[in-house]
Amino acid sequence: MATAGGPADDDAVRVSCPAASTYVPVLRAVISALIADAGFDVDAYADARMAVDEAAETLIDIADPTAPLSATYWLGADGVRVRLECGSTGGSVDQDTFGWRVLTTLTDRLETDVVGDGRSPAANCIEFVKRRTIRESETDARSRR
Amino acid sequence: MPAHDADHDVERDDIAAQFETLASLAPDDPTRVKVREEIINSQLGLARRIAARFRGRGIFDDDLEQVARLGLIRAVDRYNPDRGNTFIGFAIPTMLGELRRHFRDTGWSIHVPRQLQELHLEVDQAVSALTERDGRPPDLPAIAGYLNCSVERVQEGIEVGAAYQSSSLDSAPATDSPRAAAPVDLLPSEEDAIGKLVDREALRPLLAELSPRDRRVIYLRFFEGLAQSRIAAEVGVSQMQISRILSATLRRLREGLLAPPD
Numbered sequence: 001m002a003t004a005g006g007p008a009d010d011d012a013v014r015v016s017c018p019a020a021s022t023y024v025p026v027l028r029a030v031i032s033a034l035i036a037d038a039g040f041d042v043d044a045y046a047d048a049r050m051a052v053d054e055a056a057e058t059l060i061d062i063a064d065p066t067a068p069l070s071a072t073y074w075l076g077a078d079g080v081r082v083r084l085e086c087g088s089t090g091g092s093v094d095q096d097t098f099g100w101r102v103l104t105t106l107t108d109r110l111e112t113d114v115v116g117d118g119r120s121p122a123a124n125c126i127e128f129v130k131r132r133t134i135r136e137s138e139t140d141a142r143s144r145r
Numbered sequence: 146m147p148a149h150d151a152d153h154d155v156e157r158d159d160i161a162a163q164f165e166t167l168a169s170l171a172p173d174d175p176t177r178v179k180v181r182e183e184i185i186n187s188q189l190g191l192a193r194r195i196a197a198r199f200r201g202r203g204i205f206d207d208d209l210e211q212v213a214r215l216g217l218i219r220a221v222d223r224y225n226p227d228r229g230n231t232f233i234g235f236a237i238p239t240m241l242g243e244l245r246r247h248f249r250d251t252g253w254s255i256h257v258p259r260q261l262q263e264l265h266l267e268v269d270q271a272v273s274a275l276t277e278r279d280g281r282p283p284d285l286p287a288i289a290g291y292l293n294c295s296v297e298r299v300q301e302g303i304e305v306g307a308a309y310q311s312s313s314l315d316s317a318p319a320t321d322s323p324r325a326a327a328p329v330d331l332l333p334s335e336e337d338a339i340g341k342l343v344d345r346e347a348l349r350p351l352l353a354e355l356s357p358r359d360r361r362v363i364y365l366r367f368f369e370g371l372a373q374s375r376i377a378a379e380v381g382v383s384q385m386q387i388s389r390i391l392s393a394t395l396r397r398l399r400e401g402l403l404a405p406p407d
Contacts, residue, residue, distance in 0.1 A: 032304070037296045041282040042272055042303075043373045046388040050395065057399055096343040098367075098402065102395060105367045134282070138372035 013073040019063035019086050020045075024056045027071050034073055037078050040132045047131040048080060051106040055084050055126040058099050062091040062124060079108065079131035085115070088124045103128065108135070151209030160184060160232045164224065184221050185214075187237065192217045195240045209244065261305045264373070267292055268302035269385045282374045282384060306389045335360070338368035344402055351401040355394060362390045363398075 015030055017023035031052050053073075055140060059069060067087025074081045093112040094100065103110055107128035116122030147396055149400060154249075163184050170177050196213035200206060228235075268305035271291045277284035285303075289296045331339075331353055339345045339352070365371045373391070377384040 023383050029361070032300060036300050039284050041284045042288070042384055042388075043282045045285060045303075046373060046392070050392050053392070054395065054399070055402075061403060094343065096341065096345055098339070098342050098348050099399065101342065102367055105370055133285070134372040134374070138370060139375045 010082075011074055011076070013075075015073075016068045016070045019060050019065060019067055019069040021057060021060060021099060023063065023069070024050055024053055025108045027056050027069075028052050030071070031080065031082065034075055036076055038080075038132070038135060039081075040130075041134065043134045043138075044079075044130060044132055046083075047134075049104040051099060051103060051128055051130060052082060052084075054099055054103050055082070055128065058093060058103070059084055059086040059088075059124055062088050062093070064089045067123070081127070081129045083125060083127040085123050088114075088122060090122075091124075093124055105132070115139065159185065161226065163187075164226050164232060168226065175256050181221060184232075185218060186222075188217055189214065191233070191236065192240060195237060196244065199244050208247075212244050212247045213240045216240030219243065257305060261301070264298065264302040265305045265385075268299055269383050272384050276374055276384065282372075303385065303388075306385060325369055331360075335368070337363065348398070351398050357398075359390050359394050362387055363394055366391055 010133065013034060015027060015032060017026055028049050031048055032045075035048060040048065056069065056071070064087040069084065069086040071085075072083045092114050095112070103126070108131045109129040110127070112126045113123065114122045115125055160343050163180055167177065167180050168183070170180070192213040193210055195216075196206070197207040199209050216239045217236060220232070220239035223239070224232050226232075264272045268288060271288045272283060275287055275291055283291070285296050285299045290301045292299070331349065335352065339348055342348060352363070355363070358380065362376055365379065366373070367378045371379070373387045377387045380387070
């Protein structure tokens with residue numbers, strides 16, 4: 001994961017659900033099951049679950065309600081990579097919000113982009129990587145300043 | 146309990162008479178205290194029976210009874226016979242309300258079986274012990290090894306925390322506490338931290354509504370960037386409590402931020 005060429009598609013777990021908050025626990029359950037036995041410490045495990053919540057809710061907030069929300073998970077040597085994608089009504093993910101700050105803190109790599117072929121309505125994407133252990137910097141406030 | 150019906154009626158008439166006596170006494174009449182106490186004492190059995198309905202859900206029986214008695218006392222002090230209902234009809238919901246509130250305040254939803262609450266506590270203690278031993282937070286298999294159970298059990302123990310948070314934190318900030326009436330201002334450092342966010346205007350009142358502890362946890366995690374285990378050490382609670390506080394508070398903030406402005 002996060003290596004040149006990207007993760008092998010064969011290793012991916014894919015889930016698709018309606019773009020509604022009711023389904024977010026399903027997306028969270030998938031990541032829990034995927035990483036529970038994969039060496040994530042309790043901090044990273046909790047962060048990954050919260051990150052799925054936050055990313056999914058962020059997309060749902062600007063989603064075209066008729067478009068499905070799709071999630072792809074890859075478990076790799078570095079950690080877990082999650083990509084959430086959802087058709088939008090035209091808005092994109094605002095990165096100057098509290099929610100984005102939350103996502104940045106919870107994950108080790110984070111990006112958002114808009115994908116589309118220019119004809120059909122675009123889809124918003126949030127993709128993040130969560131490593132198995134927390135960063136050194138997270139154990140000491142001073143080192144981040 | 147049909148066998149008790151006759152007793153019950155006598156009891157009921159008795160109480161009605163006592164409340165009549167109470168109403169006839171002047172507010173400063175010293176006999177008031179005595180009559181009030183008599184009414185309370187006569188209903189302790191009822192309080193015990195109501196408390197018993199909540200047994201086996203993670204709160205000690207003695208505590209349950211204490212809370213039910215508190216409800217009983219409240220009921221005695223608030224009961225107004227002129228409203229037309231019997232004292233028992235008023236006291237039972239008052240005691241039930243008191244018990245439910247107690248469950249809410251102590252955190253556990255009354256729907257979580259004790260066995261799961263205990264599992265949650267075991268996992269919580271294992272995380273603390275292992276973090277202490279190894280100097281870093283454990284992963285789930287390590288916890289499973291320590292507790293001699295499956296990783297799925299550990300997951301269950303962690304996830305049942307959601308029932309805890311949804312009961313203690315979803316409810317509005319304790320409406321009875323004086324703090325809830327007057328939201329405190331944010332600390333200057335907290336103001337600085339949210340200063341660059343576009344949704345700060347919506348965020349500020351939501352943050353101010355949080356308990357000082359929860360706000361501090363949010364601040365340390367998302368503005369100071371501290372890990373949960375580190376915050377746990379700083380705030381003096383367990384990593385799992387921090388985790389619960391974070392996910393419940395985030396949910397609350399998210400709902401508040403998404404809600405259309407009034």
